[in-house]
Amino acid sequence: MENITLAYYAAGAGALALLFALFTLSSILKEDMGTPKMREISEAVHEGAMAYLNRQYKTLIPFALIIFVLLWGAGYVYKAAPGSHLPVGPASALSFLVGAALSAVAGYIGMTSTTKSNARTAEAARSHGLSKALNVSFRAGAVMGLSVAGLGLLGVSVLYIIFGNPLIINSFAFGASAIAFFARVGGGIYTKAADVGADLVGKVEAGIPEDDPRNPAVIADNVGDNVGDTAGMGADLFESYAATTIAAMLIGNSLFGFPGIIFPLLVGAIGIIAAIIGTFFVRTSEDGNPQAALNVGLWVTNVLTAAGVFFLAKSIFVGDQAAIANGVFMAVLAGLIVNVLVGYLTEMYTGTGKAAVTRIAQASKSGPATNVIHGLAVGMESTFLPMVVFAAAIFFAFWSVNHAAMAGGVPADKAAEWAIYGIAMAAMGMLSSAGMVVAMDSFGPVADNAGGIAEMAELPPEVRVKTDKLDAVGNTTAAIAKGFAIGSAALTALALFSAYVEAVTHKFSQQLGGAKFVVDLTEPMVLVGVFIGGAVPFLVGSQTMRAVGEAAYGMVEEVRRQFREIPGLLEGKPGAKADYARCVDIATRSAISKMIAPGIVAVSAPILVGFILGAKALAGFLGGLTTVGVLLALFLANAGGAWDNAKKWIEQGNLGGKKSDPHKAAVVGDTVGDPCKDTSGPAMNPLIKVAGTISLILGPLLLRL
Amino acid sequence: MENITLAYYAAGAGALALLFALFTLSSILKEDMGTPKMREISEAVHEGAMAYLNRQYKTLIPFALIIFVLLWGAGYVYKAAPGSHLPVGPASALSFLVGAALSAVAGYIGMTSTTKSNARTAEAARSHGLSKALNVSFRAGAVMGLSVAGLGLLGVSVLYIIFGNPLIINSFAFGASAIAFFARVGGGIYTKAADVGADLVGKVEAGIPEDDPRNPAVIADNVGDNVGDTAGMGADLFESYAATTIAAMLIGNSLFGFPGIIFPLLVGAIGIIAAIIGTFFVRTSEDGNPQAALNVGLWVTNVLTAAGVFFLAKSIFVGDQAAIANGVFMAVLAGLIVNVLVGYLTEMYTGTGKAAVTRIAQASKSGPATNVIHGLAVGMESTFLPMVVFAAAIFFAFWSVNHAAMAGGVPADKAAEWAIYGIAMAAMGMLSSAGMVVAMDSFGPVADNAGGIAEMAELPPEVRVKTDKLDAVGNTTAAIAKGFAIGSAALTALALFSAYVEAVTHKFSQQLGGAKFVVDLTEPMVLVGVFIGGAVPFLVGSQTMRAVGEAAYGMVEEVRRQFREIPGLLEGKPGAKADYARCVDIATRSAISKMIAPGIVAVSAPILVGFILGAKALAGFLGGLTTVGVLLALFLANAGGAWDNAKKWIEQGNLGGKKSDPHKAAVVGDTVGDPCKDTSGPAMNPLIKVAGTISLILGPLLLRL
Structure with a gap:
C-alpha cells in the first residue's frame, strides 16, 4: 500500500493550519489598538522585536551557508552504494536551508502576531473586558502555535513528496535544530539581560515599580518576553516536531516500509486538525477562569487526536503489520499522557502556594542565602519524578508495540525489533499537540506585555487587574510548556538515537558481520x-549563564548611566525621557554576540567525537548528553520557576509582603533563577536535539566504529 | 604461582601503617597543650566530636545489624552452584561487620588525633614557630591518613587470607560504603549547620568576627570542621580503598587467577610504605612555604609508588601473563597522573586569585544575585575538563593493557578481555596515594582549629598569622583532596561496574548462551x-541540601535566642558565657536525624531497581548514577570552593575589602556554597560507590536479566 496521496493529505493539513494562522492574524490586526500612547509603546516593542529577529537571522546566514556548502560538497566526497542513499548532497543541502528558513518564517509570523496583539489585548480588556482580552491574546498565541506545527508538517511532507526518502530530507531537521539552538540561546540571553538589568537598577536600586516608563530598560524587557518565550519556544518545538517526524519516518521505513513513513505524517495531520478545532473551545465568561478555558482547549485537542490516531493506526497498519496497530496507538497515547503528567509535576514543584514554593519563601526569612539553597534543593528534587515518568513512558511505549506484535503472532525477535518504533510514536504522540501547547505558551507574553502597556499608558487600574489575571495564567501555561518542551526533547532525542543506531548498523554492516550495532556501556569507547x-x-x-551575567551587567551600567545623566528622569519630570532604543540595542548586540560560542560547542562537539573517536563513542556521547541535558533542563527550569513564584507568594502579602x-x-533568588529558567535551562532542549540530528547525518559518513 | 605468603606481606604493610599511626599519635600527645584556656577549648571540641561520633555510630548499629542478618540469612535462601561462591552467607555477613567496624575505628583514631592536636599546634606556633606547628598538624593528619589506608589494606588482606575468595569478602566494601555514606552526609550536615548558623547570626547579623568566643555556635563550628572534613573524608576514602581493591581482586581473579588477586593487594602495600616514607619529607623552615613541603611529601610518595609498582608488575605477571606487566604498570601510572591533573584543575577553578574566582568577585559588585549566577557558571564549567581527564584515563588504562597484551602475542579477543583490568588498575594507582592525600586533607582542620583556639584563647596576633598561613594551605589541600575523592570515586565506580558485569555474566551464563552480558544503551530496560x-x-x-538549610535554620534560631536571652553576651561582659553545649547538641541531633532519609534512598534504590526491573536496568542505573553523580560532585564542590575563595579574595582588600x-x-555566595561543597557534593562519592558495592552483591542474586 504505497499511496503517495496520503502525503499530500499531510501537506494539506499543514497548509490548512498555516492559512488558518494567517487568517487569524489578519482578524487580530482589525482589532482596535487603543490610545496613541498604547500604539506608540506597542510599536516600540514590535520594532525592537523585529530588529532583533532581523539581526539574529542575518548573523546566522553565513553559518547556514557554510553548512549548506558542506552538505552539498559532502555529496561529492561520499558516494552512496547503489540502491542506497546518503544524508548529504544537493537535496540534503536544500532541505537544510528549507528547515532553517521555515523556522525563521515561523518566528516572524509568530512574533508579528504577539507583538501586534499586546496593545490590542490591553484595549480589549479596557473596552470589553476579560472575555475579549482572553480571546485576542489567545488567538495571537494560536497564530504562533499553528504556524509552528503547520510549517513543520508542510515542510516535511512536501520535501518527502519531492525527494521520496526520509534519509535525504533529514537535514531539514538539522536546519531547524541549528536555528532553534541559536534562537533559544540568543532569545534567552536577550530576555534575561533586559529583565535582570531592568529589575536590578529599576526595582531594587531606584525603587520604582515594574513596567514603569521611567525605567530605560522597560521596552527591552517587553521585547525580551517575546523573543525569549515566543520566538525561542516556537523554534524549539518546531525543531522537535521536524526531528521527531523525520526520525519516526526513518525508523518506520526500515521496519515497515511505506506505512511506517506515512503514519507519523498523518499523526501530525490529525494533531493539527484537532488543535484547530481545540482553539474554538477556548472561551471564558467575564468572571470565569481563563485557565479552565485553556485546559478545555487542550483536552479537546488531546481527545480528538487520540481518537483519530486509533482509527488511523487500524487503517495504515494492515496485513502482516495489523498486529501492531493497537500497540502503536497505545504508544501515541503514552506520549499524550506524559504531557499531562509532566505538566502536573511542573505545577507541583513550581506553582504559587505549593509546598515546595512556600518552603523557599519561608527560607527567605533567614536571608538570600537560605532562599537560594532551598531553591536549588527544590530544583534538584523536581527532576526525579519526571525522569521516572519518562522512563515509564519509554518502557510502556516499547512494551505495548512488542506485546501487540507478539499477541498478533509476530516472532519474538521481530517483535522486539519493531518495538523500537514505539518510542518514536510516543514522541509523536507528545508532539501532536504542539500546536495547542505553543498557542497556550505564546499567549503568556501577550498578556504580560498588555499589562505593561496598561501600566505605561496609565490606563485605569481595573484594566491591569484583568491583564494580571491573564498574566498569572500565562505563567502557568509557560511552566507547562517548559515541561512539554523538555519532555518532547527527551523523547525526540531517543527517537533520533534509535535512528542513529539504525544508520550505523547499516553503514558498518560488513564490519558488524550483519549483527546489530550494540552500544555496550562496558566498552571503554562508549x-x-x-x-x-x-x-x-x-x-x-x-x-x-555567564553570558546572561555579563549582558545584564552591561544593561545595569547603562540604566544607571541614564538615571545619572538624564536630568529629571528618575523623578519623573515631564519632558525627561529615557533612551529606550539604546537599551534595546545593548540587549540585541550582547545576545547576538554571546550566542555564538555555545552554538559552536553544540554543533562541533558531536562532529569531533564522531570523527575522532568513532561511532561507538558518538553513541555514548548521545546517551550521556541526553540524560544529563534533560536533568539539567528540569533542574534549571523548575528551580527558576519556584524562585519566581516564591517571590510572588510573598508579594501577595505573605511574610510581610513587598519591601x-x-x-x-x-x-x-528570583534573579538567580532568571537565567536558569529562561536561558540555560531552555538551551538544553535544542542542545540534545541538535546533537541527535547531526549524528544522524554523520552516522553514514563516520570512518570507524 | 599461588603463594599466599604474599597476602601476609600486604597484611603486614597494613599493620605497619597502623602501628606507625598509633606511634605518631602517642608522640603528638606528649606535646604541650598550652594555657588552661587553650586546653579547655580543645577539650570542648574533642568532646563534641566524640559525642557526635558515638551518636552517629550508635544510630547506625541497628541498621548494620539488619543488613548483617539479611546477608547471613540470604546464605540460606540462595545456594551457590557446586564449586562456586555467593557474596552472601555467614562469612559475607561477618565481612560486612568488619568493614563497618574498621571504618568506625579509623574514624575514632583520626578524630582523636585531629581534635587532640589543635591546641598543641597553636602552642607549637606560639612557643616554637611555623616549622613545629606544621610538624604537629601534619603528623596529626598523617595519623588519619595511615589509619585509613592501613586498616583498609589490613582488613581486606586478613579476610582474604581467612576466606580465600574476594567474592565472599566483597561485603567488607559494602560495610565501608554504608558507613561512609552516613559519615559523609551526617558530617556534612553537621559542619554546615554549625558553620552557616555561626556565620549568619554571628558575622552577618551581630557583626562579630569569626571564631569569637561570644558566638554560641563557635565550638560546634570547630567540631564540624573535624566531623566533616576529617571523619567524612576519611570514611569516604576508606571506602574507595576497600571497594577498589576488592573489585580489582574480583576482576583479576576471573582473568588471571591468583596473580590478579594478589597484585592489587601488593600495590596497596607499596603505596602505604611509600606514604610512610613520604611523611618524613614534609618539613619546612621558619619562613618557608608549607605548601611546598606538602607537595614534596606527595611527590616522594607518588614516585616511590610508581617505581615499586613497575618492579612488582614484572615479578607478579610472569609466564603467559608476562605480556601485560608493562601495560598494568602504565594503567597504575595513569591513575597517579589523574591525581595530579585533577588537583591542578581544581586549583584552576577554585584557587584564590584565579580568573574564575576573580570573575565571581567582580560580579559581586552588582549584588548577591550576580555573584550566585557567576558561581553557578564556574561550577558548571569546572566539570568539563575533569570529565575529559577521566575519559582519557579510562581509555588509556584500557588501551595500555590491551596494547601490551597484543604486543606480547596474546590473541586480540583475549587481549580486549584482559584490558578491563586496566581500569581497575588505574583506580588502584589513584588510591595507592590515599594515605598521603588523607594526611594532607586532615591537616587542614587541625590548622583551622588551631587558629580558632588562638583567637578564642587570646594568643598574640603573630600566632594567628602563623596558623592562618597553615590554614590557607589547608584550604588548598582540602580542595585537592576533594578532587581526589571524586576522581577515585569515579574510577572505583567503574571498577565496581566491571565487576558487576562479570558477576551477571556468570549468574545468567545459561540464559546468555555463554556470551558476555552486554549493557546495550538501545535496550529500553537499560x-x-x-x-x-x-x-x-x-x-x-x-x-x-535541604537538610543543611533546615538544620542551619535551627542553629540560627538558637544563636539568636542566646544573644537575646543571655544578658551581656553580645557586649562581651565578663561572666556572660554562651551555652556552647546546646549548639553542639542541636548540630548533632539534626545531623543524625537528617542523614537517615538520603541513606535509605542510597541503599534501597539499587536494590529496588535490581529486583523489580532486573540486571539490565541495574546496569543502566549504575551507568547513569555514576556519570551524573561525578558531574554533580564536581559542580557542587567547585562552585562552593570558588564562592569561598571569591569572598576571601575580597577580604584580602580587593573591591573595597571587608564590610x-x-x-x-x-x-x-559563600553561604550558598557551603552545603554545596561540604555536604551535597561530597555525598555523591559514597552514593555512587554504595550503589556499586550493593550491585556487586546483588548481581548473583538477581531474578532476571
Missing part, C-alpha cells in the same frame, strides 16, 4: 563518550 | 535504568 557527552550540558549551561526583608531575599 | 540512575544524585543532592557591598554579596 564510556568515554558518555563521560564527555554528560559534561557538555554543564559546559553549555555555564556559557549561557519586607524576606521579599528582598526572595528577589535575589 | 535506558530506563540510566534515566532513573541519573535522577538519583539530584534527589540525594536535594535531600542533603563593603561586594563583600556582603560574596558572603551570600
Whole structure:
C-alpha cells in the first residue's frame, strides 16, 4: 500500500493550519489598538522585536551557508552504494536551508502576531473586558502555535513528496535544530539581560515599580518576553516536531516500509486538525477562569487526536503489520499522557502556594542565602519524578508495540525489533499537540506585555487587574510548556538515537558481520563518550549563564548611566525621557554576540567525537548528553520557576509582603533563577536535539566504529 | 604461582601503617597543650566530636545489624552452584561487620588525633614557630591518613587470607560504603549547620568576627570542621580503598587467577610504605612555604609508588601473563597522573586569585544575585575538563593493557578481555596515594582549629598569622583532596561496574548462551535504568541540601535566642558565657536525624531497581548514577570552593575589602556554597560507590536479566 496521496493529505493539513494562522492574524490586526500612547509603546516593542529577529537571522546566514556548502560538497566526497542513499548532497543541502528558513518564517509570523496583539489585548480588556482580552491574546498565541506545527508538517511532507526518502530530507531537521539552538540561546540571553538589568537598577536600586516608563530598560524587557518565550519556544518545538517526524519516518521505513513513513505524517495531520478545532473551545465568561478555558482547549485537542490516531493506526497498519496497530496507538497515547503528567509535576514543584514554593519563601526569612539553597534543593528534587515518568513512558511505549506484535503472532525477535518504533510514536504522540501547547505558551507574553502597556499608558487600574489575571495564567501555561518542551526533547532525542543506531548498523554492516550495532556501556569507547557527552550540558549551561551575567551587567551600567545623566528622569519630570532604543540595542548586540560560542560547542562537539573517536563513542556521547541535558533542563527550569513564584507568594502579602526583608531575599533568588529558567535551562532542549540530528547525518559518513 | 605468603606481606604493610599511626599519635600527645584556656577549648571540641561520633555510630548499629542478618540469612535462601561462591552467607555477613567496624575505628583514631592536636599546634606556633606547628598538624593528619589506608589494606588482606575468595569478602566494601555514606552526609550536615548558623547570626547579623568566643555556635563550628572534613573524608576514602581493591581482586581473579588477586593487594602495600616514607619529607623552615613541603611529601610518595609498582608488575605477571606487566604498570601510572591533573584543575577553578574566582568577585559588585549566577557558571564549567581527564584515563588504562597484551602475542579477543583490568588498575594507582592525600586533607582542620583556639584563647596576633598561613594551605589541600575523592570515586565506580558485569555474566551464563552480558544503551530496560540512575544524585543532592538549610535554620534560631536571652553576651561582659553545649547538641541531633532519609534512598534504590526491573536496568542505573553523580560532585564542590575563595579574595582588600557591598554579596555566595561543597557534593562519592558495592552483591542474586 504505497499511496503517495496520503502525503499530500499531510501537506494539506499543514497548509490548512498555516492559512488558518494567517487568517487569524489578519482578524487580530482589525482589532482596535487603543490610545496613541498604547500604539506608540506597542510599536516600540514590535520594532525592537523585529530588529532583533532581523539581526539574529542575518548573523546566522553565513553559518547556514557554510553548512549548506558542506552538505552539498559532502555529496561529492561520499558516494552512496547503489540502491542506497546518503544524508548529504544537493537535496540534503536544500532541505537544510528549507528547515532553517521555515523556522525563521515561523518566528516572524509568530512574533508579528504577539507583538501586534499586546496593545490590542490591553484595549480589549479596557473596552470589553476579560472575555475579549482572553480571546485576542489567545488567538495571537494560536497564530504562533499553528504556524509552528503547520510549517513543520508542510515542510516535511512536501520535501518527502519531492525527494521520496526520509534519509535525504533529514537535514531539514538539522536546519531547524541549528536555528532553534541559536534562537533559544540568543532569545534567552536577550530576555534575561533586559529583565535582570531592568529589575536590578529599576526595582531594587531606584525603587520604582515594574513596567514603569521611567525605567530605560522597560521596552527591552517587553521585547525580551517575546523573543525569549515566543520566538525561542516556537523554534524549539518546531525543531522537535521536524526531528521527531523525520526520525519516526526513518525508523518506520526500515521496519515497515511505506506505512511506517506515512503514519507519523498523518499523526501530525490529525494533531493539527484537532488543535484547530481545540482553539474554538477556548472561551471564558467575564468572571470565569481563563485557565479552565485553556485546559478545555487542550483536552479537546488531546481527545480528538487520540481518537483519530486509533482509527488511523487500524487503517495504515494492515496485513502482516495489523498486529501492531493497537500497540502503536497505545504508544501515541503514552506520549499524550506524559504531557499531562509532566505538566502536573511542573505545577507541583513550581506553582504559587505549593509546598515546595512556600518552603523557599519561608527560607527567605533567614536571608538570600537560605532562599537560594532551598531553591536549588527544590530544583534538584523536581527532576526525579519526571525522569521516572519518562522512563515509564519509554518502557510502556516499547512494551505495548512488542506485546501487540507478539499477541498478533509476530516472532519474538521481530517483535522486539519493531518495538523500537514505539518510542518514536510516543514522541509523536507528545508532539501532536504542539500546536495547542505553543498557542497556550505564546499567549503568556501577550498578556504580560498588555499589562505593561496598561501600566505605561496609565490606563485605569481595573484594566491591569484583568491583564494580571491573564498574566498569572500565562505563567502557568509557560511552566507547562517548559515541561512539554523538555519532555518532547527527551523523547525526540531517543527517537533520533534509535535512528542513529539504525544508520550505523547499516553503514558498518560488513564490519558488524550483519549483527546489530550494540552500544555496550562496558566498552571503554562508549564510556568515554558518555563521560564527555554528560559534561557538555554543564559546559553549555555555564556559557549561557555567564553570558546572561555579563549582558545584564552591561544593561545595569547603562540604566544607571541614564538615571545619572538624564536630568529629571528618575523623578519623573515631564519632558525627561529615557533612551529606550539604546537599551534595546545593548540587549540585541550582547545576545547576538554571546550566542555564538555555545552554538559552536553544540554543533562541533558531536562532529569531533564522531570523527575522532568513532561511532561507538558518538553513541555514548548521545546517551550521556541526553540524560544529563534533560536533568539539567528540569533542574534549571523548575528551580527558576519556584524562585519566581516564591517571590510572588510573598508579594501577595505573605511574610510581610513587598519591601519586607524576606521579599528582598526572595528577589535575589528570583534573579538567580532568571537565567536558569529562561536561558540555560531552555538551551538544553535544542542542545540534545541538535546533537541527535547531526549524528544522524554523520552516522553514514563516520570512518570507524 | 599461588603463594599466599604474599597476602601476609600486604597484611603486614597494613599493620605497619597502623602501628606507625598509633606511634605518631602517642608522640603528638606528649606535646604541650598550652594555657588552661587553650586546653579547655580543645577539650570542648574533642568532646563534641566524640559525642557526635558515638551518636552517629550508635544510630547506625541497628541498621548494620539488619543488613548483617539479611546477608547471613540470604546464605540460606540462595545456594551457590557446586564449586562456586555467593557474596552472601555467614562469612559475607561477618565481612560486612568488619568493614563497618574498621571504618568506625579509623574514624575514632583520626578524630582523636585531629581534635587532640589543635591546641598543641597553636602552642607549637606560639612557643616554637611555623616549622613545629606544621610538624604537629601534619603528623596529626598523617595519623588519619595511615589509619585509613592501613586498616583498609589490613582488613581486606586478613579476610582474604581467612576466606580465600574476594567474592565472599566483597561485603567488607559494602560495610565501608554504608558507613561512609552516613559519615559523609551526617558530617556534612553537621559542619554546615554549625558553620552557616555561626556565620549568619554571628558575622552577618551581630557583626562579630569569626571564631569569637561570644558566638554560641563557635565550638560546634570547630567540631564540624573535624566531623566533616576529617571523619567524612576519611570514611569516604576508606571506602574507595576497600571497594577498589576488592573489585580489582574480583576482576583479576576471573582473568588471571591468583596473580590478579594478589597484585592489587601488593600495590596497596607499596603505596602505604611509600606514604610512610613520604611523611618524613614534609618539613619546612621558619619562613618557608608549607605548601611546598606538602607537595614534596606527595611527590616522594607518588614516585616511590610508581617505581615499586613497575618492579612488582614484572615479578607478579610472569609466564603467559608476562605480556601485560608493562601495560598494568602504565594503567597504575595513569591513575597517579589523574591525581595530579585533577588537583591542578581544581586549583584552576577554585584557587584564590584565579580568573574564575576573580570573575565571581567582580560580579559581586552588582549584588548577591550576580555573584550566585557567576558561581553557578564556574561550577558548571569546572566539570568539563575533569570529565575529559577521566575519559582519557579510562581509555588509556584500557588501551595500555590491551596494547601490551597484543604486543606480547596474546590473541586480540583475549587481549580486549584482559584490558578491563586496566581500569581497575588505574583506580588502584589513584588510591595507592590515599594515605598521603588523607594526611594532607586532615591537616587542614587541625590548622583551622588551631587558629580558632588562638583567637578564642587570646594568643598574640603573630600566632594567628602563623596558623592562618597553615590554614590557607589547608584550604588548598582540602580542595585537592576533594578532587581526589571524586576522581577515585569515579574510577572505583567503574571498577565496581566491571565487576558487576562479570558477576551477571556468570549468574545468567545459561540464559546468555555463554556470551558476555552486554549493557546495550538501545535496550529500553537499560535506558530506563540510566534515566532513573541519573535522577538519583539530584534527589540525594536535594535531600542533603535541604537538610543543611533546615538544620542551619535551627542553629540560627538558637544563636539568636542566646544573644537575646543571655544578658551581656553580645557586649562581651565578663561572666556572660554562651551555652556552647546546646549548639553542639542541636548540630548533632539534626545531623543524625537528617542523614537517615538520603541513606535509605542510597541503599534501597539499587536494590529496588535490581529486583523489580532486573540486571539490565541495574546496569543502566549504575551507568547513569555514576556519570551524573561525578558531574554533580564536581559542580557542587567547585562552585562552593570558588564562592569561598571569591569572598576571601575580597577580604584580602580587593573591591573595597571587608564590610563593603561586594563583600556582603560574596558572603551570600559563600553561604550558598557551603552545603554545596561540604555536604551535597561530597555525598555523591559514597552514593555512587554504595550503589556499586550493593550491585556487586546483588548481581548473583538477581531474578532476571
